[in-house]
Amino acid sequence: MSIWHEYIQRDGTLPEWPYQVNYGKVNEIASDVLVIGGGVAGVRAAISAAQMGAKVVLADVGHAKRSGSGGAGVDHWHGACTNPCSKVAPEEYTRGCYDSMQGYTGAHVRYIITNESWDTLVECEQWGLQIRDVRDEFKGAEFRDEETKLLFAYDYDNRHIIRVWGWNIKPVIYNEMKRLGVNIQNRICATSLLTEGGKQGARVVGATGVNTRTGEFYVFKAKATVVTTGGAGRLFQCIPELTAPSSMSDMTSAGVGHAIGWKAGAELVLMEKTGPISLSGFGYAPYSMGNSGNTYHGAPIVDANGKEVPWVDGFGQPIQTQHERFACGPGQKFQLGIGIGISAYLPQYRQNNPVFDLPERIRRGEFVLPLYIDLTRMSEHERRVLWGMMIGNEGKTRIPIYDTFNKAGFDPDQDLFQAPVMTLEAYANSCFWSAGMNTPPHIRTGGGSYMVDWDLRTSLEGLYAGSGSTAYGGGCHGESHSTGRYAGRKAAEYVRTAPDAAVDPHQVESERARVYASVRRNREGIGWKEMNMAIARVMQDYCGKYKNELTLKSGLRLLGELRKTELAEAFASNPHELGRLLECSSLIDFGEAMMHASLARKASSVILDFHRLDYPEVDPPEWNRLLSVRQVDGEASARELPLDYFLKPPFAPTYEENYKAHRGNSRSRV
Numbered sequence: 001m002s003i004w005h006e007y008i009q010r011d012g013t014l015p016e017w018p019y020q021v022n023y024g025k026v027n028e029i030a031s032d033v034l035v036i037g038g039g040v041a042g043v044r045a046a047i048s049a050a051q052m053g054a055k056v057v058l059a060d061v062g063h064a065k066r067s068g069s070g071g072a073g074v075d076h077w078h079g080a081c082t083n084p085c086s087k088v089a090p091e092e093y094t095r096g097c098y099d100s101m102q103g104y105t106g107a108h109v110r111y112i113i114t115n116e117s118w119d120t121l122v123e124c125e126q127w128g129l130q131i132r133d134v135r136d137e138f139k140g141a142e143f144r145d146e147e148t149k150l151l152f153a154y155d156y157d158n159r160h161i162i163r164v165w166g167w168n169i170k171p172v173i174y175n176e177m178k179r180l181g182v183n184i185q186n187r188i189c190a191t192s193l194l195t196e197g198g199k200q201g202a203r204v205v206g207a208t209g210v211n212t213r214t215g216e217f218y219v220f221k222a223k224a225t226v227v228t229t230g231g232a233g234r235l236f237q238c239i240p241e242l243t244a245p246s247s248m249s250d251m252t253s254a255g256v257g258h259a260i261g262w263k264a265g266a267e268l269v270l271m272e273k274t275g276p277i278s279l280s281g282f283g284y285a286p287y288s289m290g291n292s293g294n295t296y297h298g299a300p301i302v303d304a305n306g307k308e309v310p311w312v313d314g315f316g317q318p319i320q321t322q323h324e325r326f327a328c329g330p331g332q333k334f335q336l337g338i339g340i341g342i343s344a345y346l347p348q349y350r351q352n353n354p355v356f357d358l359p360e361r362i363r364r365g366e367f368v369l370p371l372y373i374d375l376t377r378m379s380e381h382e383r384r385v386l387w388g389m390m391i392g393n394e395g396k397t398r399i400p401i402y403d404t405f406n407k408a409g410f411d412p413d414q415d416l417f418q419a420p421v422m423t424l425e426a427y428a429n430s431c432f433w434s435a436g437m438n439t440p441p442h443i444r445t446g447g448g449s450y451m452v453d454w455d456l457r458t459s460l461e462g463l464y465a466g467s468g469s470t471a472y473g474g475g476c477h478g479e480s481h482s483t484g485r486y487a488g489r490k491a492a493e494y495v496r497t498a499p500d501a502a503v504d505p506h507q508v509e510s511e512r513a514r515v516y517a518s519v520r521r522n523r524e525g526i527g528w529k530e531m532n533m534a535i536a537r538v539m540q541d542y543c544g545k546y547k548n549e550l551t552l553k554s555g556l557r558l559l560g561e562l563r564k565t566e567l568a569e570a571f572a573s574n575p576h577e578l579g580r581l582l583e584c585s586s587l588i589d590f591g592e593a594m595m596h597a598s599l600a601r602k603a604s605s606v607i608l609d610f611h612r613l614d615y616p617e618v619d620p621p622e623w624n625r626l627l628s629v630r631q632v633d634g635e636a637s638a639r640e641l642p643l644d645y646f647l648k649p650p651f652a653p654t655y656e657e658n659y660k661a662h663r664g665n666s667r668s669r670v
């Protein structure tokens with residue numbers, strides 16, 4: 001049985017909690033390297049640390065075999081600049097991202113990624129992932145390299161994005177992690193970082209967690225810890241259990257990894273950056289509607305009368321043929337591709353698209369709704385690689401979309417595939433199913449990441465960050481593998497000479513008391529859902545698109561009061577609810593860090609989508625800098641950094657010198 005309704009129908013009552021509950025029982029586990037979060041980044045961190053001979057523990061709140069955003073698959077792998085067919089060098093790609101973001105991205109992390117992404121993918125292949133057209137299904141296709149049998153996406157000229165058969169990528173890397181003997185602790189919600197002497201800002205010596213099935217407490221003692229817990233997509237969402245998993249988000253994206261670092265005294269950067277939450281559950285199921293963005297790149301859009309929507313290149317110049325949608329026109333250097341963790345593109349790196357003024361053209365009557373994609377207008381190779389290879393392997397598409405549509409009789413050789421009928425502005429972004437315009441504007445997403453150095457070490461000794469959302473400058477799927485792999489390697493290198501980790505018993509005891517407070521109280525308070533809703537409401541109202549000192553200070557006061565009143569009274573009636581409530585506590589910490597950073601930036605910024613009504617001047621030169629926030633003795637403190645802090649002393653002035661000095665043994669050890 002899978003839903004409560006079936007139990008009620010059969011038994012007339014809810015089932016018993018199916019696991020033995022042991023609140024308060026302490027389990028102590030020691031290792032060289034602890035990895036918190038078992039998404040693709042975490043699993044790769046665990047693998048590379050184990051490959052280096054370290055004793056590794058991985059703790060994940062889900063089950064690491066399928067957990068995280070990449071658990072359901074992947075169809076395209078970005079940034080493989082060193083693959084044998086690539087015409088883009090790592091530094092060119094890095095500069096493309098940095099310049100497009102006007103410097104607001106950790107370009108050192110991008111340089112690491114683009115140097116190692118291909119090796120990282122090849123390792124997956126050696127463990128059993130299909131990354132080449134071994135059955136020659138696409139022989140002769142424009143996007144295939146006949147020698148290597150690699151298939152490329154988006155930019156067929158420059159060949160740095162690789163199409164992969166990634167539906168099983170998570171089990172493949174999970175099995176390798178198991179083979180290497182990593183101690184995998186599933187269903188553990190991390191709750192805090194442990195620091196030497198229990199002091200904020202001191203070396204990190206492990207973490208605590210609670211099992212969300214048994215309720216048991218875990219003390220992880222480790223010489224080094226890698227945080228790879230993903231983002232905080234839940235922060236602004238009132239009813240995330242409906243709007244998160246049905247979209248590109250995840251219930252576990254609760255910012256816990258950031259929050260435990262904030263409390264431990266680590267520096268976080270760009271916490272003030274937010275943006276519209278386009279990939280939320282206010283749109284449509286991922287990839288479920290006709291569109292020509294992302295995986296559907298290149299698909300011809302037609303209107304209700306069969307009239308085709310024209311395309312333009314990155315500069316907005318018309319392009320005529322299907323081939324040109326995947327090629328670079330005059331002035332275009334290469335197409336970076338979307339979904340790489342940056343939010344702005346200079347035209348020379350922007351990808352080709354349907355016309356930008358499609359909303360206006362629909363308004364004028366030039367195109368009649370509804371729109372469709374007409375895959376029959378593509379060559380057979382293009383049609384089959386899109387509806388087949390890509391939709392059959394992308395995350396959350398293999399069963400819900402590909403299988404369901406096929407069983408319902410959808411035939412791409414003859415059928416049109418309808419696009420959603422939306423408010424006209426929404427047609428400006430060709431990824432129609434994400435439908436950002438359907439999301440109310442005060443529901444945002446964002447927050448930054450750990451400030452990391454060339455070792456992907458955070459500002460705290462013993463603490464490393466290695467995923468798309470936790471390391472400043474990360475990106476999407478391949479980037480998360482690559483940063484996780486690098487962070488695990490550097491953590492393992494550190495433990496070779498690091499002193500033993502000593503856990504402070506007082507810190508452990510006080511965390512144990514905090515964790516269990518909600519299961520011991522009477523049920524007079526509220527549950528995690530109401531708590532989550534209250535936090536989201538405060539964030540939407542007081543740290544939404546427009547803010548000033550008064551709203552931010554009010555927001556801080558309200559979050560503080562929520563912690564002291566509602567959270568202090570809230571109850572959890574089983575270990576699962578306990579985990580969700582502890583996540584809410586982290587959401588408050590995350591929100592506070594965001595508000596402190598927003599208070600510290602006293603200017604507005606277009607690239608950061610940051611709007612201070614009391615500081616309306618937009619991007620004044622003196623504010624062209626990065627802000628970091630951290631806690632010192634329990635108080636928030638902020639400091640300014642140059643945007644390219646990673647090329648300033650104590651680091652060398654070039655990407656190459658730093659990378660060579662820090663990378664260690666980067667080659668695959670398969």
Ligand SMILES: Cc1cc2nc3c(=O)[nH]c(=O)nc-3n(C[C@H](O)[C@H](O)[C@H](O)COP(=O)(O)OP(=O)(O)OC[C@H]3O[C@@H](n4cnc5c(N)ncnc54)[C@H](O)[C@@H]3O)c2cc1C
Pocket residue numbers: 036037038039040041042059060061062063064067068069070071072073074075076077078188189190191228229230231247248249252253254256257286339394395396466467468469475476477478479480
């Ligand atoms: C449907 C879909 C399709 C996508 N397609 C592509 C694509 O084709 N190409 C591409 O480049 N990118 C794609 N992405 C994005 C890509 O999958 C993600 O960027 C990537 O998987 C992020 O991996 P991660 O390990 O950094 O973080 P996550 O996947 O967010 O993993 C975080 C992990 O931390 C765990 N965790 C969270 N909190 C705790 C806690 N308190 N204690 C312990 N563990 C915790 C979670 O259970 C999870 O396992 C897609 C995403 C989705 C959702």
